[in-house]
Amino acid sequence: MIGAGKIKQYSNVLDKPLSKGKQEVSLSAFAFLFSELVQYNQTQVDNIAELERRLEDAGYAVGARVLELLCHRDKGNRRETRLLGILSFVHSTVWKVLFGKVADSLEKGTEHEDEYMISEKELLVNRFISIPKDMGTFNCGAFVAGIVRGVLDGAGFPAVVTAHFVPIEGQQRPRTTILIKFAEEVFPGVYDVCSVGAKKRSKVRLSLR
Amino acid sequence: MVAIYSLYIINKSGGLIFYKDYGSSGRMDTNDSLRVASLWHSMHAISQQLSPVSGCSGIELLQADTFDLHCFQSLTGTKFFVVCEPGTQHMEDLLKYIYELYTDYVLKNPFYEMEMPIRCELFDINLTQAIQKDRVALLGR
Numbered sequence: 001m002i003g004a005g006k007i008k009q010y011s012n013v014l015d016k017p018l019s020k021g022k023q024e025v026s027l028s029a030f031a032f033l034f035s036e037l038v039q040y041n042q043t044q045v046d047n048i049a050e051l052e053r054r055l056e057d058a059g060y061a062v063g064a065r066v067l068e069l070l071c072h073r074d075k076g077n078r079r080e081t082r083l084l085g086i087l088s089f090v091h092s093t094v095w096k097v098l099f100g101k102v103a104d105s106l107e108k109g110t111e112h113e114d115e116y117m118i119s120e121k122e123l124l125v126n127r128f129i130s131i132p133k134d135m136g137t138f139n140c141g142a143f144v145a146g147i148v149r150g151v152l153d154g155a156g157f158p159a160v161v162t163a164h165f166v167p168i169e170g171q172q173r174p175r176t177t178i179l180i181k182f183a184e185e186v187f188p189g190v191y192d193v194c195s196v197g198a199k200k201r202s203k204v205r206l207s208l209r
Numbered sequence: 210m211v212a213i214y215s216l217y218i219i220n221k222s223g224g225l226i227f228y229k230d231y232g233s234s235g236r237m238d239t240n241d242s243l244r245v246a247s248l249w250h251s252m253h254a255i256s257q258q259l260s261p262v263s264g265c266s267g268i269e270l271l272q273a274d275t276f277d278l279h280c281f282q283s284l285t286g287t288k289f290f291v292v293c294e295p296g297t298q299h300m301e302d303l304l305k306y307i308y309e310l311y312t313d314y315v316l317k318n319p320f321y322e323m324e325m326p327i328r329c330e331l332f333d334i335n336l337t338q339a340i341q342k343d344r345v346a347l348l349g350r
Contacts, residue, residue, distance in 0.1 A: 028317070031317040034319075035317050035319040038319035038320075039319045042319070128314055128317035128331065129317075129318050129319065129320070130320065130328075130329040130330040130332065131330075135320070140319075172334055
């Protein structure tokens with residue numbers, strides 16, 4: 001996201017165009033920065049839930065800004081107002097800008113109508129991180145969950161977003177699932193828009209590009 | 210036939226922070242491995258002082274009748290060394306690769322404390338893969 005080597009110098013940041021260009025940062029630099037973020041927050045808390053919350057809050061600020069930027073840049077100052085629209089926006093547009101790829105999958109929860117899951121075999125932030133045994137189910141993906149919550153909240157779809165490790169058969173490493181549970185006020189409102197044959201589908205794989 | 214007997218990583222003050230042995234020959238208990246680590250650390254330092262050449266970076270290879278010991282020291286003073294069968298090739302490359310794994314999966318892990326024993330799952334997984342790959346390459350030759 002950080003602008004890398006623009007040729008022209010702008011005296012005022014507001015004059016700078018918001019065009020995409022190739023804006024990649026070094027993975028190592030990011031990994032060290034993220035590692036420091038986690039280490040710093042670890043010194044500020046006394047339990048794991050608190051650490052998770054702090055990481056999520058750090059991500060929330062990123063999410064809110066990313067939504068603003070992408071709506072302006074890609075969508076001509078319009079944002080998604082449909083539930084599936086915003087979910088696919090997170091799954092593809094946001095993921096691509098932040099992590100350079102589309103998320104591995106976006107699924108609807110099987111048990112609850114208001115739950116969606118974004119799964120990633122290897123989340124970029126977790127690439128170099130091994131969780132010690134004594135930290136249990138803690139997942140640094142909480143930061144990414146925070147980003148998702150920031151985007152959704154900013155777009156008017158408040159939700160509780162959490163990150164979990166889900167073991168996959170025949171694989172040493174579990175994948176990370178970002179679980180999105182929409183707030184009550186969201187669901188009845190958008191229910192009509194996206195409920196074409198809602199009763200029939202128990203598990204629907206959303207068709208995305 | 211096992212090419213690599215064991216792998217050690219020692220921190221800049223000579224403490225053993227990682228030890229793994231491969232295969233049955235040359236197996237050692239914890240005390241012995243700690244002893245080897247600190248002994249090697251001191252010998253390495255002494256060799257630097259004794260060397261007639263200025264700017265010597267210490268012993269890189271120790272050849273004995275029954276084993277070879279290849280050592281790689283990083284710029285920060287962390288030493289990686291493998292004990293292997295006499296005449297095993299390409300150990301420098303393997304050590305460099307292990308150093309790469311160390312910088313990736315140990316140093317970028319927020320839960321690792323510097324100079325402390327390495328307990329990182331991802332490092333173990335990738336190390337096992339690297340050693341296996343190396344073994345396959347050796348057998349193929």
